Amino acid sequence: MELSLTTRTVGEHTVLEVGGEVDVYTAPRLRERLLELIDGGARQVVVDLGRVDFLDSTGLGVLVGALKRLRTVGGTFALVCDKEPLLKIFRITALDQVFPLHATVDAAVAAGPAA
Amino acid sequence: MAAVKLSFSPAPVHVRTARLVGVAVARRAGVREDLLDEVRLAIGEACTRAVALHRQYHVPDPVLMEMDDTGSYTVRVIDRAPIEASIGLTALDADQLANESLDEDDLTTGVGFALLAGFVEDLQVRPVPEGIGTEVRMVWPVGR
Numbered sequence: 229m230e231l232s233l234t235t236r237t238v239g240e241h242t243v244l245e246v247g248g249e250v251d252v253y254t255a256p257r258l259r260e261r262l263l264e265l266i267d268g269g270a271r272q273v274v275v276d277l278g279r280v281d282f283l284d285s286t287g288l289g290v291l292v293g294a295l296k297r298l299r300t301v302g303g304t305f306a307l308v309c310d311k312e313p314l315l316k317i318f319r320i321t322a323l324d325q326v327f328p329l330h331a332t333v334d335a336a337v338a339a340g341p342a343a
Numbered sequence: 344m345a346a347v348k349l350s351f352s353p354a355p356v357h358v359r360t361a362r363l364v365g366v367a368v369a370r371r372a373g374v375r376e377d378l379l380d381e382v383r384l385a386i387g388e389a390c391t392r393a394v395a396l397h398r399q400y401h402v403p404d405p406v407l408m409e410m411d412d413t414g415s416y417t418v419r420v421i422d423r424a425p426i427e428a429s430i431g432l433t434a435l436d437a438d439q440l441a442n443e444s445l446d447e448d449d450l451t452t453g454v455g456f457a458l459l460a461g462f463v464e465d466l467q468v469r470p471v472p473e474g475i476g477t478e479v480r481m482v483w484p485v486g487r
Contacts, residue, residue: 252391253355282362284387285458289451296443313380320461321454325437 230254232279233261241337242270247279250287258287262294271303274336283314288323295327304328306336345409345419346372353397353406361390361408365418372412373485381462382416382483388455389420389479395452396424416483423476 231254232247242265250258265273275291277283295305306328309315318324330336347368351357365386366379374382386408393406407421435453439445459466465482 249359251355251387252358252394282383282387284384284391285451285455286391288454289447292440292450293447296441300443317384317458321440321457322435322437323440323454326441 231257233258235261235265238274238333238337241272241274243274243276243333243337245276245279249282250280250290251282251284252286255284255286255290259290259293262290263297266294266297266301266303271298271301273298273303274306274308274330274333276308276333277314278308278310280309280311280314283317285321288317288321292323292326306330306339308333308336345411346413347410349408349410350405351408353394353402353404355391355394358387358390358394361406362387365408365410368410368412369416369483372410372416374416374483375486378483382418385459385462385481386418386420388459389418389481392452392455392459392479393420393422393424395448396422400424412485414485416485418481419478420481421471421476421478423474425475 230248231250234245236243236245244261244265246258273294291307298305308330310331318327318329328339330339347364349361349364351361362383366383369379369382390406390408397404397406402423404423409419409421411417435450435457440450459479463481467480468477469480471478
């Protein structure tokens with residue numbers, strides 16, 4: 229399934245809903261969109277992986293890149309993910325210790341700037 | 344003798360095709376359904392690694408993937424990049440991953456290796472027997 233990217237605003241958070249397959253071919257589009265958001269002033273970014281059915285190391289690299297970029301400008305970055313296969317990927321790579329991971333967008337937004 | 348061989352230009356767009364073929368052959372070979380997501384991810388990582396190496400070293404040759412369902416399901420992904428470029432893969436810990444100085448390519452390589460090692464119990468990365476390059480060899484049990 230092709231990559232889909234949809235942005236919406238929840239309070240002060242910018243939520244990027246990602247769907248489909250994030251891999252070495254599609255990850256550059258995800259990187260581009262995240263950079264657009266951050267360069268456009270978004271500082272509290274939540275990426276919702278709820279409709280992602282494939283995520284590889286390239287996609288994970290893009291997400292870490294966004295996290296670091298937001299940190300340098302005083303922003304926050306959080307992920308929404310409740311699918312066990314994806315959560316296993318975060319555990320195996322130790323990225324579960326790097327990203328704030330939430331089960332729902334509401335939980336990510338409620339966690340606020342400290343996320 | 345491999346049951347199915349796939350040869351593809353070292354372009355990111357073809358990695359998805361390789362995943363689809365690899366999983367289709369795994370299913371036909373009798374790999375358990377609950378392992379197929381891991382097969383898909385591991386094949387994707389091995390092919391992504393090969394494509395990245397070919398592009399990094401400007402190797403236009405195709406990447407080769409061989410699938411063999413004799414006894415178990417064995418997938419070999421073969422690149423033609425200089426061997427020394429392929430050695431030294433290490434998994435990164437959380438502090439290294441979050442380190443500002445680690446660039447995205449190095450992070451992706453480390454994470455890719457962690458996924459391969461984490462999802463494939465029987466994994467070997469070794470020089471090809473002849474010529475230049477390395478092969479990533481992955482084996483999964485079949486349920487027959």
